[in-house]
Amino acid sequence: MAVVLIAVIYLYISPYCKYVIQGNSRPADAVESFKDDWYLIGGFSGEAGEEFSFLKQNNRNLSTDIKGYFINDTIYCFVPQNTNVSRLRASFTFDGKVSVDNKLQISGLSSLIFTDTVVYSVKNGPTTKNYSVIILKSELPTLQIDTYDEERVLAKVRYVGGTLRLYDTESGYAQQVLPVEIRVRGNSTASLPKLPYKFKLDSAKSLSGLTPSTDYTLLANYYDPTMTRNTLAFAIAEHLGMDFVPESHMVDVIINGEYCGVYCLTTQVDVSSASVDITPITESDTSGEALTGGYLLELETRIYDDMTNAFFTSSTIPVRIKSPSLPTKEQTEYIQNYLNEFESCLYSEDFTYNGKSLEEYIDFESFAAMYWTNEIMKNTDFPVPMSYFVYKDRGGVLSAGPVWDFDIAAGNIMERPDAMDPTQWLSTDTTWYGRLLENEDFNRCVRDMYYENKAWITALPQYTDELISSVEPVQNNNFIRTYIGLNERLFSTEDNDFYKDVSFLEEYLTLRLEWIAQNVDDLENRVVTTE
Structure with a gap:
């Protein structure tokens, strides 16, 4: 009977377990290989292997390397709020002579002001190609994780050690610097372009005002183009009097200098004072x-x-x-x-x-x-x-x-x-x-x-409006980095339009209620x- 049930359930859920990526490749130790349904429109290198970054060793005001994200001829660099970008030295790899406003640029040495778009010109023989560099600042707390030796975080079965820095939206400095271990989490979501993560600290700490915990989760919300459905459900459960409801806070996430997008930071569902606060059972509790x-x-x-x-x-x-x-x-x-x-x-x-x-x-x-x-x-x-x-x-x-x-x-x-x-x-x-x-x-x-x-x-639709308003200022950054691309789009509306998706959600809830x-x-x- 159980075997039959499993077969039926597998047929039921299998359409929802296929969402992965084409384009940027992943190493062999990744959780699952990417398939053909999802794609990104950019990457941390250009089509011909071009690279662009701001290295902390060349920029005293940076605590991590910031890697440029290429979309066609535009390079986006994501930094925490209030990062000083008045004088930055860029490191780059281009095939040709590089200049800005006809001034020669030397990788790692030339200093420029990046408060506005800076256009780099790359001349190779008779052809010149221009790249627009745009600095995007977070309007959320920024959670930055740098792993030891920049080891990539791709597996569910093994934690990778590193350092966590949490920046608030007011100062340009990390409010917390903590040792951390991080891994991939999730089921079908573990094979998406925007990976969800679980990380643990060496002792219980409060992050962004959440109840102190050692174990946290970063929900990618990749399936949800409004990035609010999980938070909305938490609010409903809390209002209805559920004893244990996940606390959450929206954050921007940067791992090893690569901007990952907007995430929902929440405590891990487990038996603890920060989650399900019940009596822990031990190995000796057997009678x-x-x-x-x-x-x-x-x-x-x-x-x-x-x-x-x-x-x-x-x-x-x-x-x-x-x-x-x-x-x-x-x-x-x-x-x-x-x-x-x-x-x-x-x-x-x-x-x-x-x-x-x-x-x-x-x-x-x-x-x-x-x-x-x-x-x-x-x-x-x-x-x-x-x-x-x-x-x-x-x-x-x-x-x-x-x-x-x-x-x-x-x-x-x-x-x-x-x-x-x-x-x-x-x-x-x-x-x-x-x-x-x-x-x-x-x-x-x-x-x-x-x-x-x-x-x-x-x-509830009015509450949803308030929730959306907290996400709206940051959605542009998120979708530049984690564009929801589908050969046949699965969710809500057929356009990659945040405002259409928001309207769909609000109208749906109104009709549902x-x-x-x-x-x-x-x-x-x-x-x-x-x-």
Whole structure:
């Protein structure tokens, strides 16, 4: 049965696991090879191998090398806000004699003012080619990571060491300088032009005002041209009262002098005071009360790639144990049996099992908040399921959360007409919820939560406006570097137009919320009366 389910799920999700790049090549140790669907329109070298950079050894006001990004005959250089560019010495490799305003330029020696566009002329025999150099400054905090020996960060299985510098938007100096280890993270997103990352510090530190943590994630939001869907989902879950919601902050990211784009900096989903703040379970907790928690689980279809710490429930829901990272046999058996007992209760005729009711297995409020966050955003990953977290604290019941991974939610997937349709329920027949909504008490909890928060939910498009306004000033820099190119564009609109994508999102949410308001009472019709 499980094998059949895996095959069906693979066929369902395989269209969404192919998004990679053509053009710039990656070394053999990369997570996956790039394919033909994605492409970039530039690179950190020109078509004929030209290079342009500002090296820190030649520029005392720089803390890292800044590499120029070539798009045709324009070279973009991305630097933190308030970087002094009044006098910079450029290093370059061009085939020919290089000049600016008819003045000879020597690589690494000639100093110029770069407050405005500077045009370099390269004369090779009878031909002259001009390159426009443009300095782009960040309007966000800038997270800069320099790895040791400039080792490239391309693998999921191995951390690369280095130094992290975090610049605020006011000073030209790094506010924090910390040792760091970084690697690639993600599933399908790990093979995109704009890679997502996970990094860890040697001790808990607060970055950009987030709760101090040792483990952080950089969400690339490459699938989402508005760069806001994940943050919007976090806000919904927090307002609906979920206990553990990822904190986040937008930052610009530079790695080894290469500008990577705008990222969502957030704490890693794990058992910690900065994320899922429950009692950690240790290797010695193998009996009694200690064995009951805390566990962090991920309902994740893609466990067929790696069955480590993974199992299927009695109803074939795929589950991976995220914490503890190395569960004992007793711990694995306990949490698997707990989920199986919950399902026995859920699918029983009267919602009881061994004398226990449904509320003695799960927390209704968190499961209702999870339902509404995914339903409002119409998150197509949720029913599969993908990136669906639940946790169980010591002595407690199973709770839903944190919410995660909404970049292809809210209609952002053209290959799925049903997902782009802002009407109809998404989650009512999937991953436990079809049966949960047949339970009178849970159904009432879901409907009550909606009406208690209706005013805020109805105003969600206005909140989206505020979120968009924080991203709008930096979107141009992001899309110069990480242009979303497709042979057949997958997401939202067919144009690479930030403002069209924003309009689509706002219109989609408006129509979605109108439909929910008109149909929320119909959920009561799903209740099944038990004797």
